[in-house]
Amino acid sequence: MEENVMKDVETGVEAGGEDALVGNVNKLTVTPPGYPGAQRKGHLVFDACFESGNLGRVDYISDFEFDLFIRPDTCNPRFRVWFNFTVENVRETQRVIFNMVNFSKTKSLYRDGMSPVVKSTSRPKWQRLPAKNVYYYRCPDHRRNYVMSFAFCFDREDDVYQFAYCYPYTYSRLQHYLAGLERRNLPYLQREQLGLSVQQRRLDLLTITNPAHPSPERGKKLVFLTSRVHPGESPASFVCQGVIDFLVSQHPVAQVLRDHVIFKIVPMLNPDGVYLGNYRCSLMGFDLNRYWQDPSPWAHPTLHAVKQLIVQMNQDPRVNLEFYIDVHAHSTMLNGFMYGNVFEEEGRVRRQAVFPRLLCQNAPDFSLSSTSFNRDSVKAGTGRRFLGGLLDDSSYCYTLEVSFYSYMTAGSTAAVPYTEETYMKLGRNVARTFLDYYKLNTLLKDNRPTHIQSSDVMLQTGSGNGKTNTGDREKTDSEKERKSQGIRH
Numbered sequence: 001m002e003e004n005v006m007k008d009v010e011t012g013v014e015a016g017g018e019d020a021l022v023g024n025v026n027k028l029t030v031t032p033p034g035y036p037g038a039q040r041k042g043h044l045v046f047d048a049c050f051e052s053g054n055l056g057r058v059d060y061i062s063d064f065e066f067d068l069f070i071r072p073d074t075c076n077p078r079f080r081v082w083f084n085f086t087v088e089n090v091r092e093t094q095r096v097i098f099n100m101v102n103f104s105k106t107k108s109l110y111r112d113g114m115s116p117v118v119k120s121t122s123r124p125k126w127q128r129l130p131a132k133n134v135y136y137y138r139c140p141d142h143r144r145n146y147v148m149s150f151a152f153c154f155d156r157e158d159d160v161y162q163f164a165y166c167y168p169y170t171y172s173r174l175q176h177y178l179a180g181l182e183r184r185n186l187p188y189l190q191r192e193q194l195g196l197s198v199q200q201r202r203l204d205l206l207t208i209t210n211p212a213h214p215s216p217e218r219g220k221k222l223v224f225l226t227s228r229v230h231p232g233e234s235p236a237s238f239v240c241q242g243v244i245d246f247l248v249s250q251h252p253v254a255q256v257l258r259d260h261v262i263f264k265i266v267p268m269l270n271p272d273g274v275y276l277g278n279y280r281c282s283l284m285g286f287d288l289n290r291y292w293q294d295p296s297p298w299a300h301p302t303l304h305a306v307k308q309l310i311v312q313m314n315q316d317p318r319v320n321l322e323f324y325i326d327v328h329a330h331s332t333m334l335n336g337f338m339y340g341n342v343f344e345e346e347g348r349v350r351r352q353a354v355f356p357r358l359l360c361q362n363a364p365d366f367s368l369s370s371t372s373f374n375r376d377s378v379k380a381g382t383g384r385r386f387l388g389g390l391l392d393d394s395s396y397c398y399t400l401e402v403s404f405y406s407y408m409t410a411g412s413t414a415a416v417p418y419t420e421e422t423y424m425k426l427g428r429n430v431a432r433t434f435l436d437y438y439k440l441n442t443l444l445k446d447n448r449p450t451h452i453q454s455s456d457v458m459l460q461t462g463s464g465n466g467k468t469n470t471g472d473r474e475k476t477d478s479e480k481e482r483k484s485q486g487i488r489h
């Protein structure tokens, strides 16, 4: 998510008090203060000691109400957003109110109807809670923090219930997925370990291309995609899996793409942060998306490895690195949308707008009007900004953002909440858009075949398919700066 540190409103102090929480609750039975007896049914047991778990503290308010505290990111108490915990030992028909009381952000999609996700042992599919059971308000207690309260009625005594900020996508889930892909022995898929995290987790790199198809003299085009530098942004992993699923499929578009393009994908840039249940940082408390300029091999080893690879490829005349896309999730905006860079040269600016416009035609949840180009100094350490400066003018760097909550489609006023499936669908649409992009280029038979300069193309992609968000002009820098207050990525 986009970052604007100076303007962002942090409600908590940086250390001390409840922000100093370090561990997750571990099978914690919460009983009334001074309760002398043995544990009985209905004394809720909270747990977050599992992969991607996060819950730091529970305060008993009454038999029906509990204050819950997010465990801050490891080594960085400023970030408190992601939560993921289980509750068991419930009574049938037991009604409770849970108050999440220490969010580090004030702006939130909870104002727009977002709700936590829930599943239970007998109903293992994640669902969003009904929005009518969720309240987001400035609380007179808790240092006047914004508090998200939700009401819930337990219904099965033997079930373990799990609640989370959004659909979890863990490091282990990725490992299982990648192992499954490897077992298929696809001739056009290669998986390698690009490096290790501080806690020795794998940094995976996938290469998808048809090696049997001859390369042109100047080499195949290369698309580089990274995801999950911010560990709490789990929707990014569903989008990334959608991209991979499509590219390895037998879909005719995927086959053509594999013949002509090399895709390099790093699905989890911050595996420790994901494993630990952090929202934004690595194990050592670094927001890795601020260290692209000078990553350290010991403090930011995964970022260092990815940057080295990209710098190396960029120096290799046989490699045509044309796209870099970093996938994130956004906690205050709707839809999928992109951030790009600002360039002096007008032609480059227009060419950069082509891919988002094509994507808008393919993905009903992608918003062109939310797509913007900026040069905020606080974002200088992001992948998009750093690589935008490093790569030559035939390359395009974007951040792809997707809402934690929902999207609006054409002519509709109702927001449709994202599911795991619709996040993946956005990924499939991103992948197939590369064919439109390259087809357009070849058709134009320009001197510089990767560049689209024709204003016809812009009109055609802008006039659109009847969606409300097509045809919108991109916003200017200053408009963007006003709009992006308090926004991160």
Ligand SMILES: [Zn+2]
Pocket (backbone or CB within 6 Å): 001, 002, 230, 233, 328, 329, 488, 489
């Ligand atoms: Zn982000």
